[in-house]
Amino acid sequence: MYIHDLNCGWMAHPFLWTRFLLRAEKTIGLIVAAGIQEVYIDTRKGLDEPHAPTMHEISRKQDSEIIDFARAHPPLERKVEISGEMVHARRIHSEARLVVHGILQDVRMGRQVKLEKIHPSIEHLTDSILRNSGALLSLCRIKNKDNYTFLHSVSVGALMVSFCHAQGMEREAMHQAGIGGMLHDIGKMMIPDDILNKPGKLSTMEFSLMKCHVVESRRILEATEGISATAVDVAAQHHERHDGSGYPLGLKGGEISPLGQMAAIVDVYDALTSDRCYHQAIAPTDALRKILEWSRFYFDPALVHVFMRYIGIYPVGTLVRLESGRLGVVVEQNDSDLISPKVRVFFSSKSNTHIRPEVIDLAHGMGSGGGDRIVRHESPKKWNLNPGSFL
Known part of the structure; x- marks a missing residue:
């Protein structure tokens, strides 16, 4: 068979390409070992499986599910119009970017993380999201490849605060989730730049080193004075998956904290909707479609539905x-x-x-x-x- 799509994120498989002809049984073993449960095949270039649904059938089923969900779940209330919030959101987003950049650079230089630098930024970010989340979240989708790590960190922090708000959590829980989101990739400062910014596919050894960023994030944050267990969970578990196929610990279901499961959804959504040196961004609506598809294995379906309700089928800025x-x-x-x-x-x-x-x-x-x-x-x-x- 010819693999058309491995149906997973770039950091979830060990292959050089996402499209290739299956030539050996051991390759199937590698696919299974990577935690991949379903793939798309191109029947024009290889053998068919007559009992498998077509891509069109899958897409039609997803569309129906999304429409049914959308009609049954109205969005959450916004306190102000987006035009009135954009000025504040731009200032807050710029401020958060500078704060995260400074903290990550401090870590790269071997300095301690100083949480007092990030608290005001999280407070301002939370205020903006409570007024109208669309303003800030639309800005979070604007990234350039050179500053991806910093901007992705701000986005995950904002999305975590929004996700918590969607579930009616208290402000302190939102605050801690925001800290964890903004610092979730802090361990990447321990990864060599040539691996972190490599434009092509990582080798097996490079892939293993890249995955170590989660362990490094946990180590750095646990050594940070005043850090909460909530914030550490966000950073330490954002690559764990609901079916146990994630890393670094292979946690499964309830073994992953609720905020860790939320962080997994948020991290993938923002990565899919961002341009990187090795892949082009996809539209938010398509990203939500993929996350919904993957929720049968990798994410908690109930949490995915909450996320979709808050973000919207067509997010602000689309x-x-x-x-x-x-x-x-x-x-x-x-x-x-x-x-x-x-x-x-x-x-x-x-x-x-x-x-x-x-x-x-x-x-x-x-x-x-x-x-x-x-x-x-x-x-x-x-x-x-x-x-x-x-x-």
């Missing part, structure tokens, strides 16, 4: 094409329907020109500010557009 041919950016989740958010349209795909910006509520009918629907998400790069400038 560029979408409407049935009318207009392109717009999602500016707010709708109070009653996750698949019909509020969209600011600003471009016509038919005339390939900008149009007068207008906010439409897709949950409303024709004549009531709606009368359109999302056909699919679009790539900003394809259209050379910056949807963030219309938030």
Whole structure:
């Protein structure tokens, strides 16, 4: 058979390529040993399995599940409009990035982590998320490859705070989860740069060294004065998986703390939606689709549903094409329907020109500010557009 997709994240398999012809039985053993439960095969290039569902059938089933879920779970309330929060969110995001950069650089130089540097940043970040999480989380998706580790750390911290808020946790729990999220990859400062930033696939030895960052994160944080067990769990368990196929300890199900399980979801979501030197980002909607698919094995399905409800099927900042041919950016989740958010349209795909910006509520009918629907998400790069400038 010809493997078309190993159906897992880049850091979850030992192969040089994700697409290849199976030539030996031992390769199947390596796939199983990596904890991979399902793969996609290309029947044009290799043997078929007649009883396996097609990619189209899987996609249709996922679409149905997502729509059913979205209609049954309205999003959480936002206290202010996104336009009113963006100014604060930009300042807070910039502040958090500088704080994380400083802390990680201190660790690289052999200095101790000083938690007093991070507490104010987490407080400001939490305040912004409680007012309107869409503003900050939309900024967290903007990354460049050179500063990925720092920006990814800020994103995971913000997403952890948001995830906790979605479950009604107390502010102190949100705060500690945010600290753990921001510092979850601190152990990467112990990994050589040539491995950390390697543009190609890691060798088996390099792969093993990279996975050691989780152990290093735990060691560093446990030696940090004033750190909580909650924050340590986030860092130490974000690569564990619900079925026991993760690392470093191979914990399974309830052996992983609730926040560790949440961190696993958040870390994968942000990695999938970020450009890296070895892979291109995928759209948030597609990332949620993959996480939902993987929740049968790697993640707690109930937690995945909570995460989807909070993020939205089309997260704030997503560029979408409407049935009318207009392109717009999602500016707010709708109070009653996750698949019909509020969209600011600003471009016509038919005339390939900008149009007068207008906010439409897709949950409303024709004549009531709606009368359109999302056909699919679009790539900003394809259209050379910056949807963030219309938030």
